[in-house]
Amino acid sequence: MLSVTPIPALSDNYIWLLRQDSSQDVCVVDPGEAAPVLALLEREELVLNTIMITHHHADHTGGLKELIKRYQPRVIGPDNPAINGIDEVVGDGDEVRVMGRLFEVIATPGHTLDHVSYFTAGIPPLLLCGDTLFAAGCGRIFEGTPEQMYRSLSRLARLPEDTLVFAGHEYTQANLKFATAADGDNAEVANALEECRKARALDRPTLPSTIGRELKINPFLRTGDDRMRAAAAMQGSADDDLATFTTLREWKDNF
The missing domain is CATH 3.60.15.10 (Ribonuclease Z/Hydroxyacylglutathione hydrolase-like)
Structure with missing residues (x-):
């Protein structure tokens, strides 16, 4: 194991x-x-x-x-x-064997241009994603473009829903506060925030998450959802998924 x-x-x-x-x-x-x-x-x-x-x-x-x-x-x-x-x-597309598991390298530019993530399809599947995908959030765009980050996140969102997500930072509570502002009627977000608060009160990590969980609580993976489109439209453009993502990311930058 x-x-x-x-x-x-x-x-x-x-x-x-x-x-x-x-x-x-x-x-x-x-x-x-x-x-x-x-x-x-x-x-x-x-x-x-x-x-x-x-x-x-x-x-x-x-x-x-x-x-x-x-x-x-x-x-x-x-x-x-x-x-x-x-x-x-x-x-992108390379494979490396580490600790007995074969990891696929996935190019995930956006936060930086050189960013890669590592995915292994074992039991359970694991994703090591640095500063691209966070629990309930995503990385800031320092070197890439919103389109690059959106495409990177879209690739990760298509991984199996039971994939464990190991991100590089303990940003979950702040991310969930933003998710609450963007999607206040989402009971999954409210439950996740309560769980997060309890974990952090005990100084416990809130990671790993899972892809399935992120599809329910992460605004940046839910740009096609009507509620997210409506929230983004109040802040700026929400004409399509990329515009919705871009608006959400700019909103989060100043949240």
């Missing part, structure tokens, strides 16, 4: 640790800093075998140098010279 463990980092990042129960070798995803990873590895007597990177932002790569120096792991990531240490460059 492949287990996935969150390592809290920085102010609200999650570094995800992947491990097969029968091995002390592990993989970490997007190590924004080295210290919490090193602490866990030493405490659990684990060996860092692989690092997977989704994009070049420092809060997802800041720990690379120290971890590489200490463990000389295999480092997988997108083709971007701004990321120092990648020895296995991957792009």
Whole structure:
């Protein structure tokens, strides 16, 4: 069995640790800093075998140098010279075997141009999506275009509904507050917000989510819904799905 463990980092990042129960070798995803990873590895007597990177932002790569120096792991990531240490460059449609599971690389530009996500169709299916898809939200558009982000999210939305979604940040509560403003009559959103508040009160992660859950609560995956169109129309354009998405994203940026 492949287990996935969150390592809290920085102010609200999650570094995800992947491990097969029968091995002390592990993989970490997007190590924004080295210290919490090193602490866990030493405490659990684990060996860092692989690092997977989704994009070049420092809060997802800041720990690379120290971890590489200490463990000389295999480092997988997108083709971007701004990321120092990648020895296995991957792009859309590539496949990589990590911790016994075959992961498909999905190009998900929008937040950044180099952003990739990793999907494995095992039991259960898993998605490591960095800053593209969040629980009840999506990443800000820093380098790409609204159309790129919309298409990236649309690709992820078509994954199996039982896919576990491991995003890069603990943004769920803030995202659900926006979802409440955009879709206040959605009982699924209200229930998710209550669950989120209870989890955070106990300092527990709100992740992973699932694709099926996101299709019910995430405004950015529901741009074809009449209620979302109506909400977007009050803020700007909602002529089609892309216009609705663009308006929602601009609204969220200033929420």
